[in-house]
Amino acid sequence: MSARRATRRLRLGLVTVSVLAVGLGLAGPAGAEPVTAAPLVATGGLPDPGDSGPSAVTVTEYNDGDTAFTPPGFPGPVEVRASVHYPTGLSGGERPLIVLMHGRHSTCFSGSSSALEWPCTGGRQTIPSFQGYNYLAQNLASWGYLVVSVSANGINARDNSVTDLGMLARAQLIQKHLDKWQTFSTAGGAPFGTLFVGKVDMDNIGTMGHSRGGEGVAQHFVLNESLGSPYGITAVLPLAPVDFNRPIVDDVALSVILPYCDGDVSDLQGAHFYDDALYTSPGDATPKYMQEMLGANHNHFNTIWTPGGWPAGTFDDTSCSSIALTAPQQRNVGEAYMAGFLRLHLGGPGAEPAFKAYFDGTSVEPASSEPADTHTSYHAPAADRRDVNRWKTSADLTTNRLGGAVTRKNLTPFDLCGGEAPQPQHCLGVSTSQQPHTVASARSSKRGLSQLRYGWTSKRANLVNIIPGASGDVSGFETLTFRIARNFADGRNPAGQARDLNVQLTDGSGGKKSVKVSAFSDALFAQPTAGFGLPKLVLNTVRLPLSSFTGVDLTDVSKITFKHNAVPSGAVLHTDLAFTDPS
């Protein structure tokens, strides 16, 4: 156990007192924490999405054959095969449908040797990658959901030979399965007869895709939309995804998981899914989430890809030498956050709105995810935000989105990076693979996330956003949120040490209150460095409850000040400053 986590555990008891005192631990005493404080993490008494539900689960499968479908434009046949997990008895009416799609992996095996071809020949047999998420499907089905995990070996065997690396084919394959489920749920059909008739809500579908399957479910969302939305996709979850083509997934609940120790998609390019989805659709009524999972690698989310899980083709890809999770630990944290997101947004029999706290920047983690350490990003629906500063264009350096002045003192360099030219394409002078928000995409020339870059060596340093009077009533909001990360490449950040800052709100009458970020968030943690390709920089959300700014008139807030007096020096990257969520 690392010193950091040990500290966290020791502090947990003390923290729990304040957590319980304010419901979800949102109002710890401001300024009471040491500079390098461990995060305030507790389960807060919330239900745990890693827990199984009350229903027994039945597992079955359908298989139309290895060459049952050729996606239009794809140079080879693909199987139509999937596992099905459902609550035994299927009591009640329609329930949400969840579709899982695996990523790129060997397709066939013989003994301990694996191969890449489709269909399998020469006595080789199929590697059932689609069965690698049974643990997740079991969990969700026990809560009443219907979970279908589709096989995509035929795509994996040839996806490098098409221009988009098989992403449209993956989307088409999912749509093919949904077409089948439309039939299963209405007229019925082989091999299930009428078992699922009236039992599937085709207007409430969640998708999860791993690796290339992650971009596959993103492309599927776009494909389904382009076809007039014959099916209702209400939640999309790319897991350790590639993002070669940069499809935009907006107007739908989105949650992206980035495993910090991913040794395959090691540049964590899936961060683009989250960044690209923000602000693109005016009035977007859906939230976006991202989780940075320290210790998690690429393959252990799939049991068939995990050493010991299948006779061939498995490997441990971790890039971390000291914080790597065991395979069971990784599946636990993956299960918690995947099941939690899907239950949060699909509703239905397993609906659990309280899970939001695990995703929105609140410092609580599911107990079942321990000892994993997960950092979260959250973008609220448009109606639930008052954006203050996106740090997107040079104008934002002097005037924020509300029309208020932006000033700073003793901050250098104080510029924007990562966004559209003339901004520099990357923010740090290190490998671009260590900068997920700006890493180049294989099939798109899109730029990355625009970020404010600055540092300080004076305790008088500050950053001020003036809030104009017309926007000063924030009493209808619950929190002040922003994304931030410690700039590990800047020498003003001592190696291995977290950073901190105070955030002050001032009202029109001069009332003011500062709170220390470390009291509510560990977003400024020191990124682990032991391994290869490390550290990596991912911005995470700080969520400061407005209730903690005691003495400030929240109907007349006039100024937000980042006061850099908590530590002698530091450097950060920052974006997305907003008042968030209804109070």
Next chain:
Amino acid sequence: MPTRRRTVAVVLAAIVAVLAVVVGATAASGWRADQTDQSAAHQPGRSIVPAAAPGPEQSPAPVGLFAEVPVPPDAARDASLAGQAGTLVAQGVGVRVESVALAAPTTVEVGGGSRAVSSVYRVTISAGPYVVRDMPAIVAVDGAPIGVAAESVDLGSLVLFTYDDLVVTDGATVALSYGLPGQAPTDWSATLEVVR
């Protein structure tokens, strides 16, 4: 049924056009990278379909990561080249470079210049077995990316076709990385020795 705010007509038309085109690539020829950035061809912010497979004369400039990784024209990715006999022109520990005759001469662009060729280099890296990964396997010579390699069926080797004479540079270092060289870790490297 959810309603979407965007007009779908343009996208539907694009999909129909794409679906009408059979992508004529083969697994043996590996990475098909005569790509275009589709996001610009559709609604703002949307990247929904792969490019149809244009012929060499239609190939747009590569985008994104592939802008830095040369792409051989279609003639070098003919399926028959994978199994065709070649002449060994360079080698190293775990790597062979062979010259393979094209079915017909063609004109290619290498290093910003255009020239006529009647053969292509087939680079076979046999330092496996390899695992099937999500990231592209990029081969570089002395740090300069020359293309993306494809796995053989038995995963015992990676194969790349290129016209770049860099692969017949005596003493050059040939390297494999999953991502751009210098950015992604080097998985393997060897020194090339030209066969005279």
